[in-house]
Each structure stands twice: as C-alpha cells, then as structure tokens.
Amino acid sequence: MKLLTIYAHPADTITNCGGTLARHAEAGDDVTALILTHGGRIHANRYAEEWRKETPDESVVSADLQAIIDHKKHELERAAEIVGIRTLITLDHDDTMATLHEDVIEQIAEHVAREQPDVVICDYPKNPVMTMDAHTAASAMALAGIARAGFYLQNLDGRPETAVKQVFLTSLQVTANDALSHYGMRNDCFIDITPVVDRKIAAMDCFASQGYAGLFARKLIESNNGEMGRLAGVNFAEGFVRLHSETHSLLGITDAARAADPLVRHVEYSRLSLREMFPVARG
Structure with a gap:
C-alpha cells in the first residue's frame, strides 16, 4: 500500500500521524510526505528565545x-528517516498562506497523480x-x-485519472468515541502506536528549533495520544476520521475489540510512563 500525507508545515506530519506512518513503514508500505509551506515563520522558538538572552x-x-x-528542513529530514517516510516533497510556499490558491491545488493534484497513493492523510479542516x-x-x-487528480484524462492532460481509495483526516478536536455525543462527528478509527511510540518521540525530538523536543514531545504524546489511547483501549493511539464510507462483505469485529477486557483496560492503559521510559537528555 502507498500512503501520501499532505500537511501545511514541516512538523505536522510527525505530530499528527508519525506513529501511524512508522507502523506502516514497518509493515513494508511506501510512505511519502507532501509539505506545502516552508514553515520558516512559525514556531521560531530557537531564534525568538535567542533574542531574549542578554x-x-x-x-x-x-x-x-x-x-x-x-534548518527546519534538516530537522524534517531527520524525523522522516526515523519514522520511515521514504520520500519528502516540500513545495516551500510562504507559511503566511491563509486562503485557497488555484496554483497550489494544481501542484497538489499533479503530485497525487504522480505518486498514485492508495491512502491520503491530512488535517481535518475546521470551519472554512x-x-x-x-x-x-x-x-x-x-x-x-485529490478531486482534481481524479478528473485528469490521459488524452487531455497527459496523465491518467487517480483514484485515491481512502482519505484519513487527523486532529479532530472532538475526542468522544461514540456516535451520539456529538451528533455523529467523532474519530471513527484509531491506530495503536504503542509499539512505535519511541520512534514518534525521537522524531519529535528532532524539531528542537520549534521547541518540540524534550518535555513537550513527551507531554504532547502523553496527553493527546494518551487520551486517544484511553478511548481506543491501548496505551497510545492516533485518531482519524474516514472521509469515505466503507463497504465490507460481512460485518466484522477487529482483533483489538475481541481482545479488549473492559474490566482491566484502565490498568493496561496506565502501565507506561513516557518520562521514565524515555527521559530527556540533560547537559
């Protein structure tokens, strides 16, 4: 399977779905990341903090x-290597971009058509x-x-149409895992990243210039991926919303659901402490 992530800034792919990508890379899947902006002006902690020194x-x-x-691109390259992203594509648009641009949409369509991904991962869009x-x-x-790539015609555009099989949206603010609490809007798919949480931490530690390294990386994963894990019945998880409904031959139950024991799942969930397992280097 081939996965393509499409995010605004250099670190977004890692913070949102780095664990999921690491698991797919381990499984032998091909992972490509498309980054739209250079990120030079956001989270510039390294530079702002230096100015505050005497x-x-x-x-x-x-x-x-x-x-x-x-500097940020070098951090991204190191992080990508850790989680197993095989190809990095950086468009380097200015990160002050806040509206839709036809030329950027066309660039995205061309890369989607070139990469031919089965799955695309991007942020859940807030109110437009x-x-x-x-x-x-x-x-x-x-x-x-993605939609534009689906309308390409070989005789008109010199490339065939692209059929992305599924789009997974990340960073949905609603974390309830039932269909009723928020009128159906919820994370409807969780990936257990516990086996690769060390790689997500190591990848986030690469983004030192943004202030993501060290305690922040561990706190973010403990709080965000830990809460997703609590809902999923594992230690750490990443949550997704599937854009397209899915068709199955039969109703099914996942292996995780079969193995779940509601009586003791909170014990297993509380077992790991990231700060003890992956202490921040001092010095």
Whole structure:
C-alpha cells in the first residue's frame, strides 16, 4: 500500500500521524510526505528565545529566512528517516498562506497523480471561514487537489485519472468515541502506536528549533495520544476520521475489540510512563 500525507508545515506530519506512518513503514508500505509551506515563520522558538538572552548568539539571530528554512528542513529530514517516510516533497510556499490558491491545488493534484497513493492523510479542516488557520487552507486545497487528480484524462492532460481509495483526516478536536455525543462527528478509527511510540518521540525530538523536543514531545504524546489511547483501549493511539464510507462483505469485529477486557483496560492503559521510559537528555 502507498500512503501520501499532505500537511501545511514541516512538523505536522510527525505530530499528527508519525506513529501511524512508522507502523506502516514497518509493515513494508511506501510512505511519502507532501509539505506545502516552508514553515520558516512559525514556531521560531530557537531564534525568538535567542533574542531574549542578554548576549544573543550572533550566528543564530543573524539567520535570514532561507537559513531558518534550511534548518527546519534538516530537522524534517531527520524525523522522516526515523519514522520511515521514504520520500519528502516540500513545495516551500510562504507559511503566511491563509486562503485557497488555484496554483497550489494544481501542484497538489499533479503530485497525487504522480505518486498514485492508495491512502491520503491530512488535517481535518475546521470551519472554512477560519482563513487565519493555515491547516484549514491546506486541507481544503488537499481535498480539492485529490478531486482534481481524479478528473485528469490521459488524452487531455497527459496523465491518467487517480483514484485515491481512502482519505484519513487527523486532529479532530472532538475526542468522544461514540456516535451520539456529538451528533455523529467523532474519530471513527484509531491506530495503536504503542509499539512505535519511541520512534514518534525521537522524531519529535528532532524539531528542537520549534521547541518540540524534550518535555513537550513527551507531554504532547502523553496527553493527546494518551487520551486517544484511553478511548481506543491501548496505551497510545492516533485518531482519524474516514472521509469515505466503507463497504465490507460481512460485518466484522477487529482483533483489538475481541481482545479488549473492559474490566482491566484502565490498568493496561496506565502501565507506561513516557518520562521514565524515555527521559530527556540533560547537559
């Protein structure tokens, strides 16, 4: 199977679905990440914090935009290697982008057609009027690009149409795992990332310039992936919403559901402590 992630910023792929990608890479699946913006202006902790020092390091505070972009791209490359992303595609648009752009949609469509993914993963888009949110703009363009790739014709566009089998949306703010509490809107699919949580932590530790390394990486995974894991009945999970309904030959029950014991699942969920297992390096 081939997976393609489409996100706004360099670190988004890792924070949202890095564990899932690591599991697919281990299973032998082909993983490609498409990043729309260079991310040079967001989460610039390394540079902002240096300016606050009494004697800032000149090599840091004198960095121009290209130097910042190059540094973040190097962090992304290291993180991608850790989780098993085989191909990185960075479009390097400015990260102040907050509206839909036809040229970017066309770029996305061309990459979707070129990569021919079975599955695409991107952010769950918030209300489209929230144009200050680059994640919403990125997801809206991703969905438009997927649709456009589906309309390509070999005799008109020089490339065949692309049929993406499923789109998984991440970062849904609603975490309830039943169909009634929020009128049907919920994460309807969870991936157990407990076996690869060490790789997600190591990948997030690569993004030191954004302040993601160390305690933040562990706190984010403990709180976010830990809560998703509680709902899923495992230690750590990543939650998704499937864009398309699915068709099965028979009604089925997953292996995880068969193995679940409601009486003791809270004990297993509480077993691991990331801060003890993966302490932050000092010095």
